[in-house]
Amino acid sequence: MTAAVPQLVVHRDKELMAQAAAARLITKIVDAQSARGTASVVLTGGRNGNALLAAIAASPARDAVDWSRLDLWWGDERFVPSDDPERNAVQARDELLDAVPVNPARVHEMPASDGVDGSDVEAAAARYAEELAKAAGPGDRTGVPAFDVLLLGVGPDTHVASLFPEHPGVRETERTVVGVRGAPKPPPTRISLTLPAIRAAREVWLLAAGEDKADAVALALSGPGELLAPASGVYGRSRTLWLLDRPAAAKIPPQLYPPASA
């Protein structure tokens, strides 16, 4: 099985899915820190990403992580003022980051609309691309670090990060970060990692829970291509993992993948 071939794990419900994903991520971070001294994770916004962070906050095992040696990045951000509750970073702080001893210098939030670039979302995206490039090692040819885990919530329209079906961002092949205007999901102005940046991660984990994700999951896994279904175009260098609950997995054609596990 190649890394681009998705592995599916289906949990009973969204609560169990968040708890199991939290346990999996804690273990992955601890293992990376043991092997390389540090770990890097790309966070996602959305309901499932936030539920995962809340589950980590509630887990006693969170103390096994050396939070001071963890780099945190974001896969996308809503381009709104820095204290706006719609920001993925504000939600991540509320769910987890304010409760653990992260090193602020290693928490790489995407720029906000009241930052140095003002409302120029392209300049803000280029600034984040530069920050990523500085953190990339000599062997990281894409211009981003080799993230240990990159998390992506799957939207009901199959969007991941802020790459929406048939939108310009999903066609980007050169830049690692793009400004997004006119997103079909509010707010319309966003910043997103691109497919080349996402595919540089060691592991990509896609999260989808709930009945409203069932059509998106079934479509993406049937391989329609990234333009039509951005979630079908993401994979990690060593692993691509879909973490689902039963309602989200309900419409996956049985011939595509083995029956759901508990």
Ligand SMILES: O=C1O[C@H](COP(=O)(O)O)[C@@H](O)[C@H](O)[C@H]1O
């Ligand atoms: O707007 C966004 O939505 C997606 C998915 O969110 P969900 O609530 O439908 O799970 C998320 O992945 C992305 O980071 C976020 O900006």
